[in-house]
Amino acid sequence: MPQSIISLSHEPSGALLAHEWRRRSDVRHLYIHIPFCHRRCAYCDFNTYANMEDRMEAYVAALCTELHSMAHPQRAIPPARSMTADLTRAMVRPTIFLGGGTPSMLSEALMEQTLAAADAVVPLCDAEVTVECNPGTVLGRDYLRALRAMGVNRVSLGVQSLHDPTLRILGRIHTAAEAYASFNDARAVGFERINLDFIFGLPGQTVVQWEETLREIVTWGADHFALYSLILEERTPLYAQVTSGRISVPDDDATGAMYELAIAHFAAAGYVQYEISNWARADASDAPVPSHACHHNLAYWLNADYLAAGAGAHGHLYPCRYINVAGIDDYIAHVRARSLPVAEVIDLTPRDLAAETMFMGLRLNAGVSFAHFRDRCGVEIDAIFGAELADLAQQGLIERDDRGVRLTPRGRMLGNRVFERFV
């Protein structure tokens, strides 16, 4: 049986996982969590920590050990197949995604160590390699140029708003002008693939203000946008401010109007909405997703398997899902003790796999192709969900053709009502 290059010992909860790591040499996607931030944004409930920069070196050392433990001497990463109308996992490129937290807080040296260790798990040369960057951390071009030289070929900038007073309420560490400068710097050093994250439904935001933002951002020339409606997470400062009445956020009608405006403005500007929250610049091909789509997220939506490393990272290796320990010190201590830093392993049944394949895939405008469901679940969609699909079609929420099933425009607005039918 092939062995990992460095082995971490496995407590009982990790036994199944360890078995999967050794058995599977074909996993093509890797998520790496960098849990450091300069300060916590008021709305954020991610696994991230401020004022712990003194742990960065030890953290990256632990991360590299965990990554080396995943390296597989016989890893055989199949290249992506060309896109056909029947979207399947095989068409997704191998991917590495550094998310956080703020990966761009890593020094060039620590980033280089991390990417070198990742290269042994998913070869950088064939992969879409994305680094999430906070615009406040990549001012000036040197760092972005260094990322390019290390093999990073996609950056994702968290712009969030073009309204400086709102950015201050959110606790962001940058202004709108700085975010624009970071975007231009990324372009100037040669990044062709840049995602911009925005949030709508923000404190004090009006529909008119949001429309002004949309008018401006479509002129920037980014190839990809991800737009999220603000979610007020309990235990965040913003949640407390809103529930105590000190700050107000737009109501559901206004937020719905903002989403519809985004759909209209991006379509008019030549972007294709390929997922509920994601747009990419249109291209000439008739592929089911545009060529600038985020392949790492496509892997999630196609319910592919992926490895994950770092504190609090979630991995998916059917028939299990695993979650690493969340705390930075806890994570470092586990790895230093040569133990797998896994807090929880969740067993998945074939029914779980089928349900996840449906509700993740239906987020894509291309929907779930019959070929993909068969490839992922080993059975036909109708054998498992025939009754649910017939009922949803009757309600006008789902449509189907000879290739697969997808949400109708009405189904897209009522997505949760559709997704819960498969759980």
Ligand code: SF4
């Ligand atoms: S920069 Fe991102 S990860 Fe860090 S606190 Fe803000 S929203 Fe959370």
